Amino acid sequence: MKQIDKYPHKPKPIKPDMQQNTKAGGGFTDHLKAYRDQHAQSLFSSLGRLFSTPFTSTMTIGVLALAIALASGFYLVVINLQQLTTGLEASNQISLFLRDEISEAHANKYADNIRKNPNVRNVKVITKKQAMAEFKGFSGFGDAIDVLEKNPLPIVIEVLPKDSLVGKGALTKLFEDFKKSTEVDFAQMDMAWVERLQSIVSTARLGALLLAVLLGLAVFFIAGNTIRLEIHNRRQEIIIAKLVGATNSFIQRPFLYTGFWIGFLSGVSAWFIVTFIMLILRQSVENLSGLYAGAFHFLFFSYGETVILLAISSTLAVFGSWLVLYIQVKQLRPE
Amino acid sequence: MLKFENVYKRYTETGDVLKNVSFHLRQGEIAFLTGHSGAGKSTVLKLIALMERATRGDIVLDGQKLSAIKERHVPYIRRKMGFIYQDYKLLPDRTVFDNVALPLVIAGYGHQEVSRRVRAALDKVGLLSKEKKFPLALSGGEQQRVGIARAVVNKPPMIIADEPTGNLDPELSAEIMALFEQFQKVGVTILIASHDISLIQKMNHRVLRLDHGQLVAS
Ligand SMILES: Nc1ncnc2c1ncn2[C@@H]1O[C@H](COP(=O)(O)OP(=O)(O)OP(=O)(O)O)[C@@H](O)[C@H]1O
Ligand SMILES: [Mg+2]
Helix, strand or coil: CCECCCCCCCCCCCCHHHCCCCCCCCCHHHHHHHHHHHHHHHHHHHHHHHHHCHHHHHHHHHHHHHHHHHHHHHHHHHHHHHHHHHHHHHHCCEEEEECCCCCHHHHHHHHHHHHHCCCEEEEEEECHHHHHHHHHHHHCCHHHHHCCCCCCCCCEEEEEECHHHCCCHHHHHHHHHHHHCCCEEEEEECCHHHHHHHHHHHHHHHHHHHHHHHHHHHHHHHHHHHHHHHHHHCHHHHHHHHHCCCCHHHHHHHHHHHHHHHHHHHHHHHHHHHHHHHHHHHHHHHHHHHHHCCCCCCCCCCHHHHHHHHHHHHHHHHHHHHHHHHHHHHHCCCC | CEEEEEEEEEECCCEEEEEEEEEEECCCCEEEEEECCCCCHHHHHHHHCCCCCCCEEEEEECCEEHHHCCHHHHHHHHCCEEEEECCCCCCCCCCHHHHHHHHHHHHCCCHHHHHHHHHHHHHHCCCHHHCCCCHHHCCHHHHHHHHHHHHHCCCCCEEEEECCCCCECHHHHHHHHHHHHHHHHCCCEEEEECCCHHHHHHCCCEEEEEECCEEEEC
């Protein structure tokens, strides 16, 4: 292919100082400044690049934001549930219904014994009479019960375990021990369901952790794949840069910044998604929490959690990008 | 400046592409590398640019044995050379200015130094007025001159060109050659691969001729 070119300028003579010098001009501080400028330039030009392809960027960031929102939203739900069970822990109480033949004196002696147990905070004996009075007032069967010849109610010992036992196997062990003693007909842990709830919450917490790990890996791989496509699109540019002496780290830099922005913007989007959903949920949950005497405050992301969320999102995306860059930029050779 | 000592290059698929090639280019010398298509001209240049490694023999550039250069030091060796290609290898989405500035930005020059040198290089190839244009808006000859400006902007001691006039008419080719001679005058060593016999004959420079991978004239 022949090109017609009007070439109006004749080449100018070269001054000797134009050539010969292969060392970069300027001192060390100039280089440092240039290096810093390069970083700043990459930081903003990579953001500019993302905005210049709004459709692709939105898709990528959307997918990442949903993954991050899912993981962090589940985390917030667990945190809130945990708060719910914490409020209930204090009312753990064990009721021991004594066998019918046990006398009041015997019951008091037994109660004294229980008091010596270091795991017990408080013990209260409810005699047959007290129990009957309580039952009459409570059930409304007062007259009917008067007909009975014999008081059918057992003596009850209410045991309040130490708070420190809550949530640990020790509480169950204490309960089992009471069950086994000869005086006890049957024992009941009033708040056994609290422990059950707690174990549900801790299972959910484990689930949230595993989910976060999986979705974190997804962020890692999606970011890596996005960068892989970006490398592919800018193949020619990379090769030319290599031909004129670019190091691998120089080539990788703008891509790493792209990875950072993808992760960071996804984290920010996820924050808004989760906060929005939580605002919707708050009303109904707070109605429910009225049942717990207002001890419940709906938790959103704290400042610290927000920082951590953004840091983890950006870091994962940067690492995913870095891995792909490390492997692919090395492989891209001229020709 | 550049020395080839019994250099062999073998590709597993095509066998020995270069056989026992030896020559020595002194500083400030211009040489044409010629030969039939497939003779191995581009291969010689790729070895110098460290795009490929010699199978056997030594290549010494500016006192450094290229075989001893580790992969991570290759970029720094490339900065000592200016490469010019038949297909220009310009970035289509960057302006002429940014294309020429690339080697300087890579080498870590400051803003002002970059501007100063890019303008000087563009001035030399007569394209200062087109610095804001994009490569595709230029003619082939102008694009080639942008490529030349990029090759010399870093003031490398050596310029290597692969068919630099392959796409240009004789008049333009002569102008490009005149540019090379000016660089030669200030001590730049220049190696030009070309099979443009008429152009080579017109100019009175050293000719290295390759025939099936062997150097038959130097
Ligand atoms: N990467 C490669 N793998 C295998 N063989 C190769 C490779 N590159 C070049 N060759 C072979 O080496 C030989 C010389 O190629 P080279 O490109 O050096 O020729 P050339 O002299 O530049 O030819 P032309 O004038 O057509 O550009 C050719 O036979 C080619 O097939
Ligand atoms: Mg060739």
